[in-house]
Structure formats: structure tokens, C-alpha cells
Amino acid sequence: MGKDAKGGGKGKGKQAGGSEDGGGAKGKGKGGKAADGLGTCTYVKARHILCEKQGKINEAYKKLQDGWLSNGDKVPPAEFAKIAAEYSECPSGKKGGDLGWFPRGKMAGPFQEVAFNTVVGATSPPFKSTHGYHIILAEGRKN
Template identity: 85%
Template sequence: MGKDSKTKDSGGKGKGKQSSGGNDENTSKGKGKGGGKAADELGTCTYVKARHILCEKQGKINEAYKKLQDGWLSNGDKVPPAEFAKVAAEYSECPSGKKGGDLGWFPRGKMAGPFQDVAFSTSIGATSAPFKSTHGYHIILCEGRKN
């Protein structure tokens, strides 16, 4: 049982973003007990780097998500940041939309409710499904995490 978590961590502290070529979501799901370092890659990191698209209306966020699906999400949930930025610039109603939805690095506790939950649980390189917060409807692209 405890063996798996030790073999996953190959020595480097806090260097999760270099550890695997995008397979984080497959190896860290369902490993609640004794997951150690694997759990840190998703739910317990201290900072996350993200981009987002914010729309007031659900129809508009669904349109943006469909555009991502047609271009990238049909091949999995990985959207290159530059491509996500183009869709954010076109659809996002947040001032960050002009910067491709870039929110930079932010600590746990800075963002409210569902936004934080989704941002800190989305795998690096993955795009969330649309979700609702107190500010409207969002899609998040997680670009990195660190402690």
C-alpha cells in the first residue's frame, strides 16, 4: 500500500510540475490514504497558476467551452495556454481576459468558494468543465502548482 506513494516520489521536494508528462490525474485519483506526495500534486499545494474565462451568462461560457472542445478538448482535456488565451480574450468578461485570462500565481485562501476548489483540484495542463461561482460562470486552465 505505502509502496506506491514512495515510488511515485523520486526524490525532488516540491518539483511536481516536472515529475510526469501529464499523467498526474491518472495516478493521483483515489489515493486518499497514505498518498503523501501524490496528494500534494492536486489538493494540498499552497499556490496555483491559472488562466480562466469568466462569463455572466451560462450560454456564453458554454459557447467558449464548445470552442475549446472543438479545437482541443476532443483530444483530452489539455489545451495549450496560448490557445486558451485566445479563447479567453474573445469570450471572457473579466479584465484578465485582455491578458488571455492569466491570473498568475495565487495562494490557497485568496479565491472564494468553488473557484478555489476547482483551481486547486484541476490537474496541471488540464481545463475544467464550466462551473458557477458568485461572480458568474468560469472555465479554468491550471498551468502549475507549488508549495
């Protein structure tokens, strides 16, 4: 994953609930975003699924929906990893889509926006970047 020069898409959408911040700042930050750490953290830990074709990412998302999201549940990282290994076309797919911790500014465009604005434990809806179509699972955030 590198920097995106541009990218349109649905970076923000319905996401599973939760307010765990993984050690991020509480009560501080821009625009009143407080306890969840959204918009205030410096690092995020994430997994993702990357597909070149929208149809394939939609299949992966449907699998996540059928197993957890349709019931309002959060997708366990181990289960997300299985689907990433099956569907992701990124080399990280072999590691269950694990991108580890990365700082704000390393990923650009919609990928960074979605990664830093997805609640810990939640899964983003599919979105497009210049690299293809993604789904992100936010695992943690810290300063």
C-alpha cells in the same frame, strides 16, 4: 476575482488526464493525494474565462472542446488565452485570462476548489460561482 460568499455548481467533473505537478509536493498530503499535488499545494497558477451568462461560457467551452478536448488533448495556454481574450468578461481576459500565481485562501468557494483540484495542464468544465460562470486552465502548482 475576489472571495465568493457562496456558490453552487459543478466544480468537479471530467478533466483531461495528466499528473504533472509543476513542482508541488510528491508523496505527501491529505487523503493520499500524492504525485499530482492536488490538495497539497499552497499556490496555483491559472488562467480563466469568466462569463455572466451560461450560454456564453458554454460557447467558449465548445470551442475548446472542438479544438482539443474532444480528442483528449490538453489546451495549450496560448490557445486558451486566445479564447479567453475573445469570450471572458473579466479584466484578466485582456491578458488571456492570466491570473498568475495565487495562494490558497485568496479565492473562495467553488473557484478555489476547482483551481486547486484541476490537474496541471487540464481545463475544468464550466462551473458557477457568485461572479458568474468560469472555465479554468491550471498551469502550475507549488508550495
